[in-house]
Amino acid sequence: MRTKTTVLILIVAATTACAVQSVSAQSSATLDRTKVLRAAADALGMARWSDIGAGATRLPAIDIVNTMEFSGSGTSYSSGQTLKTEYHAAVAYNPPAMRVEMTRAGSGGGASQHTIQTVRENFAWNESETGAGLVPGKGTATPAMDGLKERLLQLWTLPFGVVKAALAAGDKTTVSTESGSTVITFPLSGQLSGITLKATLDAQNFVTKVQTRPENAALANLAFETEYSGYRDHGEILTDIRSPGRIVRKQGGRTVLDIEVKMWEANNPYVVFPVPGNVKAAGADSR
Amino acid sequence: MRLSRYCRIIALVAALCLLPAAVLGQEFSQIKRNNNAPPKPSGPTPRTPDGHPDLTGVWNGLGDNLLGVPNQIANNGLAIESESVTRDLHSGASIATFPRNTNRPLNNEQAERAATLLRRVGSNRPIYKPEYWEMVKNLDANANEEDPSNNCMPAGIPRAGIPSYIGQFPNYFIFIYPGQGGLIATQTMYRMIPSDGRKHTPLQELDGTYTGEGIAHWEGDTLVVDTWGFNSNTWFDQLGGYFHSENMHVIERFHRDGNTLTWTATVEDPDVLVEPWTTTPRVALLNPKPGAMLPESQPCSERDLSHIVTKEHH
Numbered sequence: 001m002r003t004k005t006t007v008l009i010l011i012v013a014a015t016t017a018c019a020v021q022s023v024s025a026q027s028s029a030t031l032d033r034t035k036v037l038r039a040a041a042d043a044l045g046m047a048r049w050s051d052i053g054a055g056a057t058r059l060p061a062i063d064i065v066n067t068m069e070f071s072g073s074g075t076s077y078s079s080g081q082t083l084k085t086e087y088h089a090a091v092a093y094n095p096p097a098m099r100v101e102m103t104r105a106g107s108g109g110g111a112s113q114h115t116i117q118t119v120r121e122n123f124a125w126n127e128s129e130t131g132a133g134l135v136p137g138k139g140t141a142t143p144a145m146d147g148l149k150e151r152l153l154q155l156w157t158l159p160f161g162v163v164k165a166a167l168a169a170g171d172k173t174t175v176s177t178e179s180g181s182t183v184i185t186f187p188l189s190g191q192l193s194g195i196t197l198k199a200t201l202d203a204q205n206f207v208t209k210v211q212t213r214p215e216n217a218a219l220a221n222l223a224f225e226t227e228y229s230g231y232r233d234h235g236e237i238l239t240d241i242r243s244p245g246r247i248v249r250k251q252g253g254r255t256v257l258d259i260e261v262k263m264w265e266a267n268n269p270y271v272v273f274p275v276p277g278n279v280k281a282a283g284a285d286s287r
Numbered sequence: 288m289r290l291s292r293y294c295r296i297i298a299l300v301a302a303l304c305l306l307p308a309a310v311l312g313q314e315f316s317q318i319k320r321n322n323n324a325p326p327k328p329s330g331p332t333p334r335t336p337d338g339h340p341d342l343t344g345v346w347n348g349l350g351d352n353l354l355g356v357p358n359q360i361a362n363n364g365l366a367i368e369s370e371s372v373t374r375d376l377h378s379g380a381s382i383a384t385f386p387r388n389t390n391r392p393l394n395n396e397q398a399e400r401a402a403t404l405l406r407r408v409g410s411n412r413p414i415y416k417p418e419y420w421e422m423v424k425n426l427d428a429n430a431n432e433e434d435p436s437n438n439c440m441p442a443g444i445p446r447a448g449i450p451s452y453i454g455q456f457p458n459y460f461i462f463i464y465p466g467q468g469g470l471i472a473t474q475t476m477y478r479m480i481p482s483d484g485r486k487h488t489p490l491q492e493l494d495g496t497y498t499g500e501g502i503a504h505w506e507g508d509t510l511v512v513d514t515w516g517f518n519s520n521t522w523f524d525q526l527g528g529y530f531h532s533e534n535m536h537v538i539e540r541f542h543r544d545g546n547t548l549t550w551t552a553t554v555e556d557p558d559v560l561v562e563p564w565t566t567t568p569r570v571a572l573l574n575p576k577p578g579a580m581l582p583e584s585q586p587c588s589e590r591d592l593s594h595i596v597t598k599e600h601h
Contacts, residue, residue, distance in 0.1 A: 038385060047385040050393065050402040053355025057320040060370045063383035064404040069424075094380045094410045131417020134561055138417060167383045237428060237598045240400050268407035270424040270527065274414050274561065 036175045036182055036201070040163050043205035043231075045241035045266075063167075065160045067092045067271045070234070070243065074259035081107050087259045090271035091155060093164055095121050097273035098155040101130070117144065119151035120273040122191065123283045133276030143282035149222055152191055157226050159207040159244060162199045165189075188212075194219055206231045206242070225250045234264035241266035323357035323367045325570035328545035332508075335455060340508050340543045343455045345579040348546070348572030356402050362448075362525065364409035364567035376567055377411035400599065406526055413529055413554065413564035426528030430600040431592060433528065435520050439466075439587035441497040442473040443521025444514055445537050445552035449571040450478075452581050453541075453548075458483040460503055460510075466584040475584045480512055490515055495533045497521060510541040523554050524566070532558035546573040 041047045047061040068091040076085040084105040091098050097120035104113040116127040126142045127133065133141025156165050166173045166186050173186035182201040187193070194216060200209040210226045230245025243264035249257040275283075326349070333341040349358065360367065365382060367373045373382040393401065415423055426433045436442050442464070450462035462478040482503040493500055495518030503512045515536045522529045523537075536555040541548060553565045 038388070041383070041385065042388065047383075047388075048401040048404060049387060050356045050398045050405055052398050052402045053359075054357050055355060057323065057355070057357045058387075059323060059357055059360070059367050060321060060373075061385040061387055062365070062367060062373050062405070062408070063385075064401065064408050066408045066410065092410075094375055094378055094382070094408075129417075131420060135416055164383065168381075237403075237600070238400065239404060240397065241404075265428075266404075267428070268404055270412065270420065270427055272412055272414055272420065 033173055033175045036184065036205075037163060037167055037173070039205040040184070040201060040207060041167075043201075043242065044159055044163065044207075045233075045239065046160065046163060048240075063164065064268070065164070065241065065266065066094050067268045068160070068243075068264065068266050069269050069271055070261055070264035072247070072259035072261040072263075074257070075255075076102060076104060076258075077254060077256040078104060078113070082255070083107060083113075085257075085259065087257070090273075091158065092271060092273060093155075093161065095273075096152065096155055097121070098151060099127075099130070099271070099273060100151070100154065117147060117151060118273060119148060119155070120275055122148070123275045123279050124148040124151050125276065125279040131274075133278060134274055141276035141279050143279050145283060149191055149219070153188075153195070153212060153222055153224065156188060156192065157197065157210045157212060157224065159210075159228055162197065162207050162210055165197065166199070192222075195222055204231075206244075221251075223251065230261075233266075234261055235266050236263065237265065237267045239266045321367075321370055323361045323365075325361065325549075325568075326547055326572045328547040330545040332543050332545055335457075337457065339455075339505055339510075341455055342453045342460070342510060342541060342543050342548065345452050345574040345581060346449055346548050346571040347451045347579075347581075348574045356405055359402075359406045359525070360408075362567060362569055363406055364411040375410050377409060380410065382408070403600065409567070411564075411567055412527070413523075414561040415559055416561055419559055423528045423530070426522075426530060427526065428528075428598060430526065430528065431595050431598065434600075435522060436473045437592060438589050439474050440520065441476045442525075443476075443497045443517070443523070444478075444499060444501070445539060445554065445566065446521055446523055446525055447473075447476055448525075449541075449548060449550045449569060460512075463581060465581060466587050474587050482510075487513070487515060490534075495519065499535075499537070506540075508542065512539040512541070513537075514539070523552075530559070531556045534558045546575070547571065548573070 038047065046063050046065050048064045049059055049061040071088040073086055075082050086103040088101040089098060099116060099118040101116045106112045116130060118125055118127055124144045124147045126144045127139060129139040132139025155161050165188060166184050169186040173184060176183050184199045186197055188195045188197055194214060196213045196215065198211045198213065199207050202208045208228055212222055212224050214220055214222050226247065226249045228244035228247060231242040232245060233240060234243050234245065243266060245261050247257065247259050247261065248255060335341045364375055364377045365373060366376055370386060371384050373384045375382060447464040450464050452463040454461035459482055460480045462480065464476040466473050466475040476498060478498050478501055480501040480503045485502060487502060488500055493516035495516060497518060497520065499514040500516040501512050501514040503510055517533060517535050519531060519533050523531050534556055538553045540551050548571045549568050551566050551568045553563050555563045
């Protein structure tokens with residue numbers, strides 16, 4: 001009798017335990033997305049914590065990427081020509097913003113072109129000098145709302161933007177395997193609604209290719225393919241954040257940007273993007 | 288015999304199935320706090336005979352944690368609320384939050400690099416005039432040499448934050464800021480701040496100092512300390528390269544709620560800033576010991592700077 005009772009208890013325990021295991025296995029399957037995104041974040045060095053002076057406090061890891069700055073040299077395509085280009089970008093994700101400064105060599109010995117294209121949340125503008133339009137007499141800020149989506153797309157297709165946006169998309173993000181590589185696919189949101197982003201990871205979980213696919217013809221100019229390679233810590237101040245050493249962006253099969261990165265400061269540097277008053281007014285008018 | 292072996296197999300299966308839960312339970316039992324939320328107020332707010340909240344006390348109840356990374360993250364405007372939720376208090380943005388993926392402690396280099404990033408991730412940044420953007424960035428990047436407080440100099444106001452001791456008297460306040468080690472090495476500061484209704488000395492008649500000319504008044508139950516007359520030898524936050532001119536004007540607000548004191552500072556400096564900047568509110572906890580005393584500050588003697596060979600910094 002006692003043996004039978006013991007057996008019964010053990011069977012109940014085993015059944016319960018295996019049921020727990022089954023639930024656990026099921027959540028493991030649904031956790032694949034979580035694992036893949038965490039692996040991608042870890043490859044880039046985004047998920048971090050520190051216990052310095054923390055006493056008994058044990059905080060979780062958080063996404064420590066907010067502002068960045070990088071620069072490089074290479075070529076870009078403009079007005080039917082591929083030109084030597086010096087490229088500099090200041091980036092922020094909270095709030096989302098990007099300032100791209102390019103100096104393109106003049107073709108045939110002509111004057112070089114210098115542009116500063118800036119975007120922040122729902123505003124896009126061009127600056128005659130960095131920070132133009134904020135202080136009277138210091139440059140001109142020209143609203144450029146037509147470029148809003150493309151500029152935001154540049155921000156969110158950077159490797160760090162891809163991981164952030166994929167995490168933010170939650171259940172809409174899917175993970176699959178194509179030709180042996182892990183692929184992350186999700187719809188972009190907000191101003192970029194109607195565009196699907198597909199990112200391919202390499203064996204080290206680095207984002208190596210990002211493709212954007214607009215869902216309708218009106219957004220056809222936002223179909224890009226960007227390749228990233230040569231990841232390492234490119235900062236003068238080392239942060240353990242790995243950034244790409246080469247960026248190649250294509251549109252319709254044509255290379256529109258190809259730069260070798262010289263510097264990528266990931267130390268959350270002081271880069272700011274206040275929206276000039278005239279740009280705010282123009283943005284309000286356009287809505 | 289067969290039954291016994293059968294039982295052992297079932298027991299083994301059960302044990303293996305339940306092992307992860309047991310391990311997990313053991314991990315959680317070691318976690319004492321997984322957020323950096325400010326302390327919640329408790330107890331009554333004492334008042335002085337003239338009816339104002341009494342701010343008198345030793346406001347170091349958070350102990351060493353005041354200078355720790357969790358508190359620095361809070362000062363930078365990030366509220367880590369749980370194992371999965373972090374918010375930027377300034378922008379309202381949600382910040383991705385992950386469980387730790389190792390139980391091994393980070394080595395010093397990993398911990399320091401992560402701490403440097405964690406202290407800077409918040410969105411609440413002063414907006415300088417564009418001609419100073421590169422300067423601020425470079426000051427921060429070269430903080431080992433450029434930070435004016437690194438050589439045992441006074442932190443200044445408002446960088447010093449919440450005083451560790453406040454003495455409240457009918458016509459003046461005494462604030463004491465013990466010298467700090469760790470993140471910054473600064474010397475002890477004190478301020479004697481009148482609250483007798485006097486007006487500021489005209490700015491051009493003041494010689495700039497580290498703590499400026501502070502004058503206090505009450506706005507309801509909030510103590511407002513209005514200060515100008517600074518020198519330009521300090522930064523106005525603990526990091527970031529946030530320099531200022533002698534034209535800086537600082538308005539601090541202190542509000543006591545039970546055993547907590549909430550502090551904010553607004554920095555106006557039309558010479559270098561596009562607009563005033565306000566710190567994320569910081570909360571100090573009253574030392575719970577009835578006879579709490581401030582210990583003597585250790586002498587500040589900076590001996591590390593000459594040995595630093597990289598630009599990595601706090």
